[in-house]
Amino acid sequence: MPTYPHRALVTGGAGFIGSHSVELLLENNFNVRVLDNFSSGHLSNLPTHPQLEVVVGDIRDRDDVQAAMQGMTHCLHLAAQVSVAKSVEDPIGSATHNILGALNVMHAAANAKVSKLVYASSAAVYGIPAQLPLLEEAELQPLSPYGLEKWVDERYAALLGSLHGLPSLGLRYFNVYGPRQDPSSPYAGVIARFLDRLLSHQAPVVFGDGRQTRDFIYVGDIARANMAALLSAQCGICNVANGQQIDLLGLIALLGQLTNCHLPPQHLPANAEDIRYSCGNNQRLTEWLAIEPKWNLTEGLSELIHYVSKSHVAHDEPVNIRA
Ligand SMILES: NC(=O)c1ccc[n+]([C@@H]2O[C@H](COP(=O)([O-])OP(=O)(O)OC[C@H]3O[C@@H](n4cnc5c(N)ncnc54)[C@H](O)[C@@H]3O)[C@@H](O)[C@H]2O)c1
Structure with a gap:
């Protein structure tokens, strides 16, 4: 072979x-x-x-x-x-x-x-x-x-x-979130953008009331x-998917705990193309591919924070969500 x-x-x-x-x-x-x-x-x-x-x-x-x-x-x-x-x-x-x-x-x-x-x-x-x-x-x-x-x-x-x-x-x-997600793009993932703002001591920007949920993997x-x-x-x-949802306000609170930067978000009007609630069933992922998510949100965010704090440069654009 x-x-x-x-x-x-x-x-x-x-x-x-x-x-x-x-x-x-x-x-x-x-x-x-x-x-x-x-x-x-x-x-x-x-x-x-x-x-x-x-x-x-x-x-x-x-x-x-x-x-x-x-x-x-x-x-x-x-x-x-x-x-x-x-x-x-x-x-x-x-x-x-x-x-x-x-x-x-x-x-x-x-x-x-x-x-x-x-x-x-x-x-x-x-x-x-x-x-x-x-x-x-x-x-x-x-x-x-x-x-x-x-x-x-x-x-x-x-x-x-x-x-x-x-x-x-x-x-x-x-x-999806993790190291190398580029926060400088206005379309970057929400976690990369929130973290970028918090580490620059700026309020994270949320479109809408922040009660929209996402399943982060x-x-x-x-x-x-x-x-x-x-x-x-x-x-x-x-x-x-991870199979678990968290709302954006909960995410900001968790990021605040992990970075020790507690800043209330700034709210902008909601985007029409934003989905309100999202959470995936990952049973097929387990059955077909024998994959269970290895990182829970706290563990994954800790890895990301460790990576970002080594090389942090702040950016100014507000956040948009995408999946
Ligand atoms: N990041 C997420 O949360 C997420 C969620 C759902 C689906 N996806 C999908 O996952 C894939 C990867 O996304 P990502 O987050 O890594 O984005 P990314 O922008 O980091 O990666 C996309 C890559 O494709 C390259 N590329 C773009 N257009 C190209 C073209 N015409 N020809 C050749 N290369 C091109 C880019 O240079 C880049 O390297 C995409 O298909 C995206 O739609 C991402």
């Missing part, structure tokens, strides 16, 4: 989730090729490693994708236009990344006959939940082009499965789920 049998293309591998996933794949003896256009990812997120190759390219370009897919046995597709707000402002631009770009990757993966395609979907496909926690079978009513684009990706993946036998698993990540658990999904024979759709 060869020493390093798996060769995985990771699109968006220089980004937040991508770089953690790449690290874990390398630790597990994968050969990894990253395809990234560095629009939000950074080379400095990635280690120097003899089994890692980095290719600059764009998922919207068929030739880039086909060339990057050559010789690969697995594909983890993470590259995307990740902002809900941008998808509302520019739905066509967003769809070129999130539908056409994703289709380029899926089509190339089918042609290359990879043994598994895993791709990032999102809890944003659900929209307003009829009941919580959200099961994969729940009715989908996305509130944004971003959520709709991720749903279209799920449908394309299923179709390419029946047309070309492409084995795929779409992972509906809930709200640590990026290390997302990387574990991604790798397990690549190695699993399961196909279809699976939530990747």
Whole structure:
């Protein structure tokens, strides 16, 4: 048996989730090729490693994708236009990344006959939940082009499965947090933004009353789920959630305790595309991929605070939530 049998293309591998996933794949003896256009990812997120190759390219370009897919046995597709707000402002631009770009990757993966395609979907496909926690079978009513684009990706993946036998698993990540999430973007994750404000002794900015809830999952658990999904024979759709919700005021209080910075939030008007309550059922994650979240919120936040306090630079934009 060869020493390093798996060769995985990771699109968006220089980004937040991508770089953690790449690290874990390398630790597990994968050969990894990253395809990234560095629009939000950074080379400095990635280690120097003899089994890692980095290719600059764009998922919207068929030739880039086909060339990057050559010789690969697995594909983890993470590259995307990740902002809900941008998808509302520019739905066509967003769809070129999130539908056409994703289709380029899926089509190339089918042609290359990879043994598994895993791709990032999102809890944003659900929209307003009829009941919580959200099961994969729940009715989908996305509130944004971003959520709709991720749903279209799920449908394309299923179709390419029946047309070309492409084995795929779409992972509906809930709200991901952890080191390397960039707080300088106005669309950054809510935890990165709150923490950035608190560590600068500025009030965290909340859109609406702060009673909206989210299910936060640590990026290390997302990387574990991604790798397990690549190695699993399961196909279809699976939530990747912690299975617990907390409201934003509770989150700010917890961050206050952990950082010893207690500042009441500043409230701005609610965003129309914000979901009020969110919490995922992670039973399928456990049954299909044998993954239980390893970090609870306090543990994950402590890891993040440790990382951020070593390299903190303050930013001024208010927070938006995305999933
Ligand atoms: N972070 C979350 O809370 C969350 C939640 C649900 C789903 N997701 C999904 O997970 C995936 C990764 O998100 P992330 O949080 O790591 O974001 P990120 O912005 O850190 O990573 C995205 C990466 O993709 C690259 N990229 C963007 N457009 C590209 C293109 N056209 N061609 C090639 N590379 C391109 C960027 O440079 C970046 O490295 C995305 O598909 C996102 O929609 C994230």
